[in-house]
Amino acid sequence: MFKLKAAIIKDFRILLRDRVGILLMFVMPIILVVVVTSIQSSTFDLVNRNKLPLLVCNRDTGQASKQLVAAIGKVGMFRVYNLPANENEKLIADSMHQKDAMLGVIIPANFSVKVKAKANNVAGKALKSFGLQGDSVKQTGYVDPLTIYYNPVLQEQIRLSVQGAIRSAMQLVESRETLRSLYFSINEKPMPEKMEDEMLSNQTKINEKPVSRDGAAITPNATQHNVPAWTIFAMFFIIMSLGGSVVREKVSGSFIRLKTLPTNYVVGLLSKQVTYLVVALLQAAVIFSMGIWLFPFIGLAPLNLPGDLPALFIVTIACGWCAVSYAICVGVFSQTQEQSNGFGAVSIVILASVGGLMVPSFAMQGLFKSAADLSPMHWCLQAYYTLFLEGGRLKDVVGNIIPLVIITLLLQGATLWGLKRKNLI
Amino acid sequence: MAIDMENIGFRYPGNPDMSFSGLSLKIPKGERFGLFGPNGAGKTTLISLMTGLLSPETGAVKLLGRDLNAHSKEVNKLFGFVPQDFSFYQELSPVENLQFFGAWAGLNKRNIQLRTDELLTILGLNDVRDKQVAKFSGGMKRRVNLAIGVIHNPEILFLDEPTVGVDVQTGHAIINYLLELNKQGTTLIYTSHQLSEAEELCEHIALLDDRQIIAQDDLHQLLKDHNMENLEALFLNLTGKEYRN
Numbered sequence: 001m002f003k004l005k006a007a008i009i010k011d012f013r014i015l016l017r018d019r020v021g022i023l024l025m026f027v028m029p030i031i032l033v034v035v036v037t038s039i040q041s042s043t044f045d046l047v048n049r050n051k052l053p054l055l056v057c058n059r060d061t062g063q064a065s066k067q068l069v070a071a072i073g074k075v076g077m078f079r080v081y082n083l084p085a086n087e088n089e090k091l092i093a094d095s096m097h098q099k100d101a102m103l104g105v106i107i108p109a110n111f112s113v114k115v116k117a118k119a120n121n122v123a124g125k126a127l128k129s130f131g132l133q134g135d136s137v138k139q140t141g142y143v144d145p146l147t148i149y150y151n152p153v154l155q156e157q158i159r160l161s162v163q164g165a166i167r168s169a170m171q172l173v174e175s176r177e178t179l180r181s182l183y184f185s186i187n188e189k190p191m192p193e194k195m196e197d198e199m200l201s202n203q204t205k206i207n208e209k210p211v212s213r214d215g216a217a218i219t220p221n222a223t224q225h226n227v228p229a230w231t232i233f234a235m236f237f238i239i240m241s242l243g244g245s246v247v248r249e250k251v252s253g254s255f256i257r258l259k260t261l262p263t264n265y266v267v268g269l270l271s272k273q274v275t276y277l278v279v280a281l282l283q284a285a286v287i288f289s290m291g292i293w294l295f296p297f298i299g300l301a302p303l304n305l306p307g308d309l310p311a312l313f314i315v316t317i318a319c320g321w322c323a324v325s326y327a328i329c330v331g332v333f334s335q336t337q338e339q340s341n342g343f344g345a346v347s348i349v350i351l352a353s354v355g356g357l358m359v360p361s362f363a364m365q366g367l368f369k370s371a372a373d374l375s376p377m378h379w380c381l382q383a384y385y386t387l388f389l390e391g392g393r394l395k396d397v398v399g400n401i402i403p404l405v406i407i408t409l410l411l412q413g414a415t416l417w418g419l420k421r422k423n424l425i
Numbered sequence: 426m427a428i429d430m431e432n433i434g435f436r437y438p439g440n441p442d443m444s445f446s447g448l449s450l451k452i453p454k455g456e457r458f459g460l461f462g463p464n465g466a467g468k469t470t471l472i473s474l475m476t477g478l479l480s481p482e483t484g485a486v487k488l489l490g491r492d493l494n495a496h497s498k499e500v501n502k503l504f505g506f507v508p509q510d511f512s513f514y515q516e517l518s519p520v521e522n523l524q525f526f527g528a529w530a531g532l533n534k535r536n537i538q539l540r541t542d543e544l545l546t547i548l549g550l551n552d553v554r555d556k557q558v559a560k561f562s563g564g565m566k567r568r569v570n571l572a573i574g575v576i577h578n579p580e581i582l583f584l585d586e587p588t589v590g591v592d593v594q595t596g597h598a599i600i601n602y603l604l605e606l607n608k609q610g611t612t613l614i615y616t617s618h619q620l621s622e623a624e625e626l627c628e629h630i631a632l633l634d635d636r637q638i639i640a641q642d643d644l645h646q647l648l649k650d651h652n653m654e655n656l657e658a659l660f661l662n663l664t665g666k667e668y669r670n
Contacts, residue, residue, distance in 0.1 A: 006528030010514065010521070017516045017557070253510030257573065260476050262501040263529040423480075 003263050007271030014245070015275060021241035025279060026286060029234030033287055036230055037300055041222040052162065054078040055092055055104040055149075059085045062112020064173050069107070071169035077162070078103075089149070096151045103162060104149035114144060119177030127185055146170070176200055221301040227291040228384035229357045232377050234287060235280045235320050236351065239327035239344035242276050246331025247340045250424070265425050269415065273324050280320030306387035311394035315387065318404045319380040325411040326376065332418040351375045356382075379404040427489060427581050427612040428452040428475055434483035435474060444470050444636050445481075452614065452629070454489070454580075457607050459627030459644070460616040461656075463664050467636040468616045472583055475614065476506050489580060502531050505579035509586040511566050512573070515559035519550050519569050522558065523576055530577035537576070544572040547602060564595035571599060581612045588622060600626055620656040630656070634664045 015021065056072070058065050073080045081101065083091065092104035108114075148166065150159055179199060183191035249255050249268075258265060291303025306312050327344065334340035352358060354368060355377030372378045383400035386392035419425040433448040444467060452458045462468050473479040474486055477493045477500070486493040491500050506512075513522045520541055527537035545551045548568040553561065558569055571587060584603070588596040600622060607613050617623050623630070624644065631641040640647060640663055644656065653659040 002533070003528050006525050010517065010525040013521055014514060014516045253508050253512035254514060256478065256508050256510070257506060257512035257526070258529065259478055260501055260504070260506040261526070261529045262498045262531050264498065267529075 003267050004271055004274075007268055008274050011245075011271050011275040015241070015279070018241065021244075024240045025234070025238055026283060029230060029237055029283060030287060030290060032233065033227060033230040033290065034294075034298070034300075037222050037226040037295070038298070040226060041300055051079040052077060052103060052158075053081060053101040055081050055083055055095055055101045056107070057083040057085065057087050057092065057104070058107045059109040060107050060111035061085075061109075062116075064112035064115040064177060065107045067176065068111070068169055068173045071172045072105075072166060075165045075169055077165045092149050096149065102151045102154050105166065106147045106149075108144040108146075110144065114142065115174060115177050116181075118142065119174060119181045122178050123181035123185055126182060172200060223291055223295055223301040223303050224388050227287060227303050228388050229381055231284050231287045232319055232323075232380045232384065233348070233352055233357060234283045235323040235380075236326065236348045236377065238276055238280060238283075238323050239330055239348060240341060242272065242324065242327035243331040243334065243340035243344045244337045246272065246328055247334050247337045250331070251336070255424075259424070265419065266416070269328060269419075272328060273321070276324045276327070277317070277320050280323055281316060284316045284320070304388075307391060308387065308393040311392075311397060312387055314394065315380070315383040315397055315401065318383070318401050318408075319376075322376045322380070322404055322408040322411070325408045325415070329411045329415045329418070332415050332422075332424075351377050354378070355380075373403070374407075376404055376407045379407070426451050426487070427454045427456065428458075428614065429487040429490075430475070430484065431487075432484040433474060433481045433486065435470065435479065435481045443482075445474075448484075448638065450631065450638065450641070452612065454612055455607070455610055457604075457613045457626055457628045458615065459623045459630040460614065460633065461618075461620070461623065461630060461660060462633030466633040466664075468633055469585065470636075471633065472585060472614070472616060476504065476583055477501065502577065503579060504581040504583060505530075505574040505577065506583045507571050507574035507585065507587050509589060511570055513558060513569055516557060518553075518555045518557055519545060519572065520554045522569060522573055526573045527576045532577055540576050540578070544576065548572050549598065564591040567591050567595060567599065571602070575606065575611075579611065581614065582606065584613060584615045584617075586617050586619075587615070588617070588619060596622060620660060624656045632660065632663055639663055 054072070056069055058069060069080065069082070072078060089106070092101075092106070095101050096104065146166065148163065150162070154162075176196065179196065180191050249258075258268065288303060288305065292305065293302075296302045330344050330347070331340050334343065352375075354371050355375035356372055357377055379400045383397040383404070386397050386400065390396070416425070428450065429452075430448060430450040433445050433450075434443060435445045436443045448471075450471075460468050460471065470479065474481055475488070475493075477486075480494055488500050489503055491503070493500050513526070517525070523541040523544070524537055527540060528534075532540065541554075545554050548571065550565065550568055550572070553565065558566060561569070567588065567590070571584075574584075575582060582603075587603070588599050591599070596619075603613055603615075603626060613626070615623065615626055627644055629642065630644050630647065631638050633639070640659075642650070647653075648655070648659055651659055651662060653662060
């Protein structure tokens with residue numbers, strides 16, 4: 001025990017004098033958490049609260065296109081800028097290059113006529129199916145497509161949302177025309193505006209309710225998603241200091257002396273695990289504290305800690321232990337610090353990607369979905385999300401902790417095997 | 426016997442050639458023994474075999490009558506090792522290094538403190554005892570290296586180039602300290618390319634060349650037998666003047 005204590009004191013002293021290492025382990029992850037949360041929060045705001053600038057070039061002179069432009073404006077997602085009807089596509093492209101707008105829509109010249117024709121066609125078919133006379137079947141039911149121009153920097157998710165919003169506006173216009181046509185065919189007079197509005201604007205409301213395990217209705221936000229995720233990343237980032245420390249000790253003269261002393265190097269590895277596990281817990285404490293107290297000051301949503309704090313502590317220990325074991329394992333198998341740092345950094349990004357830190361695991365397909373189970377970060381993230389987002393308790397995360405411990409034990413086994421193979425223990 | 430190597434055979438993993446084959450060497454207790462040879466002669470390999478850093482393929486190494494490989498951790502308490510490289514933590518101070526290595530050498534807290542004070546005084550490091558070793562001169566680092574090797578009062582002390590790169594004063598102080606340790610009963614196993622210094626320290630020597638012991642005896646007897654004035658002349662006479670890799 002005295003030897004272990006001496007080794008822990010030694011490791012702490014070395015760690016505290018490694019300013020770059022401390023910077024990498026604490027400051028960098030903190031910056032990462034703040035930046036990623038802020039960016040994701042802004043993206044969320046951009047799509048949900050702010051409006052995307054949209055250029056509209058309406059080459060049509062009819063009512064349907066005007067209704068479409070109005071409907072697009074009412075979606076609430078866009079700030080509509082109308083361009084003159086005679087403007088060409090180049091102007092739209094130039095505007096986008098100048099970042100005046102991210103999107104542009106050209107409504108073709110005969111849009112209203114075609115929409116009306118399609119509406120008459122649909123109404124005619126409907127009347128015929130009711131056993132009433134309809135003559136619109138002779139008419140065409142095809143509307144020229146709208147063209148949406150977009151800046152390539154716009155993410156696919158946003159593009160799809162935009163497409164959905166415009167499609168919904170288009171649907172409204174087409175439904176209105178079809179209704180009018182039907183009403184006119186039956187009543188031989190135009191549909192009253194009031195009725196038209198009642199029929200089209202009577203939209204059923206959608207209530208959103210997060211399904212939590214504790215019944216609490218906390219709406220997830222960028223903070224609740226990002227802080228736990230990037231805390232895991234920070235803990236695994238320990239590899240940049242610990243992996244290098246193991247290699248440095250291994251290749252330095254001090255290791256030769258350690259090998260000639262009557263103490264097994266396993267004690268040294270145990271000391272490193274204790275030291276860096278404390279570091280991992282401190283990282284989590286610092287990042288969570290920032291989420292709770294600093295985030296509101298910089299305009300971000302505050303972090304809400306889970307109700308079951310002992311479970312949070314246990315999950316953090318399990319994640320930290322796994323991160324430390326991974327770093328030591330990489331350090332033992334690396335020949336140089338460059339190898340350890342290079343492989344360590346890249347492998348962590350890969351494990352994070354596969355583990356669902358960058359793209360949610362549920363959105364992954366096939367092989368990647370199965371590979372997620374092999375990433376310790378996946379189990380850490382699932383456990384944290386269960387606690388932070390679903391209001392889960394310890395019993396709910398046991399299923400995540402067990403695979404995490406198994407991966408940790410495998411890493412420990414590989415480390416001991418590597419040391420034995422290299423005649424280091 | 427301090428060291429008893431019998432019929433040692435060793436080869437590095439992946440190397441088909443034997444580094445040593447049928448090598449035997451006995452070093453009596455309390456001796457100041459020098460191991461010399463050109464680069465690549467096998468000195469470091471031999472010391473690594475004596476300290477258990479490498480394990481022989483055949484034969485056995487005994488330190489003070491105990492089999493090194495059978496009880497390696499127990500036997501490790503008997504000897505100290507001062508490698509050529511600075512074998513300590515540069516981020517720590519001399520005191521912090523001695524605290525850690527003392528604990529790992531099996532000393533208790535009180536003995537570590539006593540030995541630390543004693544060694545830092547003897548080796549002239551008391552004024553810088555709490556300063557970071559990384560900022561020390563080469564000579565001061567050599568003294569820290571030596572202090573760590575002897576903190577647990579070993580019965581046998583292996584020294585691999587203990588004075589390389591130091592000034593005359595530091596070299597002289599280190600040699601005097603080693604002679605003092607030997608007077609107290611410590612067996613010294615020393616290797617170096619500084620042959621004048623070796624002549625001052627060693628009473629018995631072995632010359633290694635091409636992974637074989639080509640001469641081994643009392644230093645003065647060897648000089649007399651080969652009619653040589655000093656160790657350097659004897660060395661060149663027995664190992665030749667060609668470059669070695």
